[in-house]
Amino acid sequence: MQRRTFLKITLAAAGATLLGGGAGCDDGGAAQPQPKAVEPGEALFPQSVASGDPRPDSVILWTRAVDPAAPADDLPVLLEVATDPDFTALVELDGAPQLALTAEAAADHCLKVRVAGLTAGTTYYYRFLVPSGDVLMASRAGRTRTAPAADADVPARFAFVSCQDFNGKYYNPYRLLLQQDADLDFVLHLGDYVYETTSDPLFQDAHPGRAVAFTDVDGAIALGDPAAPYHAARSLDNYRELYKIYRSDPDLQAVHERWPMIAVWDDHEFSNDAWQQHGTYANGRTDEADVARRKAANQAWSEHMPVGEPALTYDPAAPFPGDLRIYRDFGWGAHAHVVMTDARSYRADHLIPEDALPGAVALTQDDLVALAGEVPGYASAYVDIDTHAEGSYLDVLKNAAEAEGYDPARITGLLSVSWVNGVVERFNQTNPDPVVIPSIDPDGLPLGVAFHHMGKNTPYASIGTRDLVVREPFELWAAKRWADSDGASQHILGDAQQAWFLETMQTSTRTWKLWGNPYCLMPLGVDLRPISSLPPAFAQKFLLSAEDWAGMPDRADQVMTALAPVDNVVALTGDRHAFFAGTPHARGDKGARVPEFVTSGISSTTYRSILIRAASADPILKAAGAVALAAGVKSFLEAKDTKPNPHLAFAEVASHGCAVVDLSAAELVVTFHALPEGEASARLDDPVAVATATRFKVLAGSRDLYGEVDGGWKRWDLETVGWV
Numbered sequence: 001m002q003r004r005t006f007l008k009i010t011l012a013a014a015g016a017t018l019l020g021g022g023a024g025c026d027d028g029g030a031a032q033p034q035p036k037a038v039e040p041g042e043a044l045f046p047q048s049v050a051s052g053d054p055r056p057d058s059v060i061l062w063t064r065a066v067d068p069a070a071p072a073d074d075l076p077v078l079l080e081v082a083t084d085p086d087f088t089a090l091v092e093l094d095g096a097p098q099l100a101l102t103a104e105a106a107a108d109h110c111l112k113v114r115v116a117g118l119t120a121g122t123t124y125y126y127r128f129l130v131p132s133g134d135v136l137m138a139s140r141a142g143r144t145r146t147a148p149a150a151d152a153d154v155p156a157r158f159a160f161v162s163c164q165d166f167n168g169k170y171y172n173p174y175r176l177l178l179q180q181d182a183d184l185d186f187v188l189h190l191g192d193y194v195y196e197t198t199s200d201p202l203f204q205d206a207h208p209g210r211a212v213a214f215t216d217v218d219g220a221i222a223l224g225d226p227a228a229p230y231h232a233a234r235s236l237d238n239y240r241e242l243y244k245i246y247r248s249d250p251d252l253q254a255v256h257e258r259w260p261m262i263a264v265w266d267d268h269e270f271s272n273d274a275w276q277q278h279g280t281y282a283n284g285r286t287d288e289a290d291v292a293r294r295k296a297a298n299q300a301w302s303e304h305m306p307v308g309e310p311a312l313t314y315d316p317a318a319p320f321p322g323d324l325r326i327y328r329d330f331g332w333g334a335h336a337h338v339v340m341t342d343a344r345s346y347r348a349d350h351l352i353p354e355d356a357l358p359g360a361v362a363l364t365q366d367d368l369v370a371l372a373g374e375v376p377g378y379a380s381a382y383v384d385i386d387t388h389a390e391g392s393y394l395d396v397l398k399n400a401a402e403a404e405g406y407d408p409a410r411i412t413g414l415l416s417v418s419w420v421n422g423v424v425e426r427f428n429q430t431n432p433d434p435v436v437i438p439s440i441d442p443d444g445l446p447l448g449v450a451f452h453h454m455g456k457n458t459p460y461a462s463i464g465t466r467d468l469v470v471r472e473p474f475e476l477w478a479a480k481r482w483a484d485s486d487g488a489s490q491h492i493l494g495d496a497q498q499a500w501f502l503e504t505m506q507t508s509t510r511t512w513k514l515w516g517n518p519y520c521l522m523p524l525g526v527d528l529r530p531i532s533s534l535p536p537a538f539a540q541k542f543l544l545s546a547e548d549w550a551g552m553p554d555r556a557d558q559v560m561t562a563l564a565p566v567d568n569v570v571a572l573t574g575d576r577h578a579f580f581a582g583t584p585h586a587r588g589d590k591g592a593r594v595p596e597f598v599t600s601g602i603s604s605t606t607y608r609s610i611l612i613r614a615a616s617a618d619p620i621l622k623a624a625g626a627v628a629l630a631a632g633v634k635s636f637l638e639a640k641d642t643k644p645n646p647h648l649a650f651a652e653v654a655s656h657g658c659a660v661v662d663l664s665a666a667e668l669v670v671t672f673h674a675l676p677e678g679e680a681s682a683r684l685d686d687p688v689a690v691a692t693a694t695r696f697k698v699l700a701g702s703r704d705l706y707g708e709v710d711g712g713w714k715r716w717d718l719e720t721v722g723w724v
Helices: 172-180 236-246 250-258 291-304 365-372 394-399 417-430 471-485 494-507 553-563 607-617 619-623 626-631 633-637 677-681
Strands: 010-019 037-040 049-055 058-064 075-082 089-093 099-103 110-116 123-132 135-138 142-145 156-161 186-189 221-223 230-232 261-263 328-332 336-340 361-363 380-384 414-416 447-450 467-470 512-517 525-527 541-545 569-573 579-582 589-593 596-598 648-652 655-663 667-676 692-699 706-709 712-717
Touching: 010 099, 049 123, 049 142, 049 250, 049 328, 058 075, 058 123, 058 142, 075 110, 099 110, 110 291, 142 250, 156 172, 172 250, 172 655, 172 667, 236 291, 261 336, 336 494, 361 365, 361 414, 361 471, 365 447, 365 471, 380 417, 394 417, 414 417, 414 447, 447 471, 467 471, 471 541, 471 553, 494 553, 525 633, 553 589, 579 655, 579 667, 607 619, 607 626, 607 633, 619 626, 626 633, 633 648, 648 667, 648 692, 655 677, 667 677
Parallel strands: 010 110, 037 135, 049 261, 156 186, 186 261, 336 512, 512 569, 569 596
Antiparallel strands: 010 089, 049 058, 058 110, 075 089, 075 099, 075 123, 123 135, 123 142, 156 655, 221 230, 328 336, 361 447, 380 414, 380 447, 467 541, 525 541, 579 596, 579 648, 655 667, 667 692, 692 706, 706 712
């Protein structure tokens, strides 16, 4: 087995500033060798440079340096840091004007340096140099900034972004930031920096000039049509290649060159809808636990992202998830405390199993009475299929398994009568035997909730498990699992991270406690009951997603309740490919609310389009008219008659974009910059010209959300569900 190699981190101590510097400079005294000339050497630095994790006295500097003529060789590199863009005032690094480094082929030629001993609140410039004969070949220069001192009464201005698919899309929101927001302090990246798939038809577009293809195809996972598959990353080479391809984009490079980045991952840095080391492509048909794949993804992220403590070093010897810890926090002066969380490495499985038999009973009549105090009206009859009618239905259901698409071994235990009768009816229609199997009479039988009551209508599916679940029976099921597992069934952060997160928030002395949250805290509900044309199974109150915090509702309540005594907590969120602003709260306690701002994706297919594609690809949803419903999802989210989301003040589901935060001791202002989805297929010269801006604010000491409406500021009111 090949030995796993990993990036070695360099720690450098900054010292005095050397005036009159430059490549090969000296600080006076004895005669020194003639300085070497510096020439552009961008070809040696194909992913340019980056900085990250700024602290008052340190910053992380990154590059990838490789000689195209000798790509398998290690490459000597020098680092220079200066206080001016012309590099005439160099900062000593370990007592010298330049720091000698080696870009090792075994680490994919990545370099990462933590420069400590810097001055707080200061702009620095840096570049990497490769000696080549009598000259030094230079990377493009990067600009970075250290955080202000902890007691500095200074404002902060930064962007938060997520979801930057490369396939078929361009990074126009980054161009917008570069053109109009040059004075940012830093950029928060909330995940989905890369996407592990090459051309998933549910959300990715083929484009000859903007495509991802793996060199190590044998090391990748083949998905889709076996005759013409697309692929998902699995090997370390696959994951490394993703970062190299994505970081080839000139606008993403320019963002890294201009501002330090603070980043965490979401799912696509590993696998869609991931939990711990598990993928979900097969929706339960196979066990997708793959520790080697998870660790390869972690290593590539650590190598290619400019991240520092505690994510500074990847430990290949440690078992997952101990190989890399990425949750961490940052201060920016007296008013901003940024707390970044990892919502994938420690989370539990989704509460509704993707491979659950739709007719399997999840909640018995006794369960319902214990949980809800009564049997809800949507509950229906169930039987023990092993003993009912002396087990006479077992063979029928097992014989129907192939046609119905479920595993016959699942035909056991408590099953929903309505589901059994549906299978029996379809079996009778196709069975050549003239004997008709009678339906089970539900009268007098106990009433319960099966998985089909939660919207799961097919044996292996994301619909009705991770997406589009019927809200009330799902939340009862969640409560049952929570109680039975003492909360373990609804882990998102895990015990250690949650304790760290809450303690960090509760003890922070800075004005604003900013939660870098990879996916939505606020539930996204729709009420389809008023639509008379829908089949009864779809005339329900749904959660559009049970893959985020809404899919762990008791855990979300617990965290928001714990944050209730803490002033000025604001959640900054990504993942959903849409803009949302609102004040989610613990169920039954509107005081335990957290203002949340969700930014849309930089380039990833928008939420509305993803829903349309999903509805079009599912025969049951398509037949029920879900394509048209998906197209109108914004109106259902904001419906004033049914009010499914009183906490939701703003929704924009058909745009790409980014968000910018301006904060001071008195207020926090968020601006959503939105670009039409149709503009993502080409690189725009002037994205500012087609963008729209929407502003919101939160006042220090308040949990209310204000929006700029009709030229003035209005407050979002949870009671009237409107701006007042």
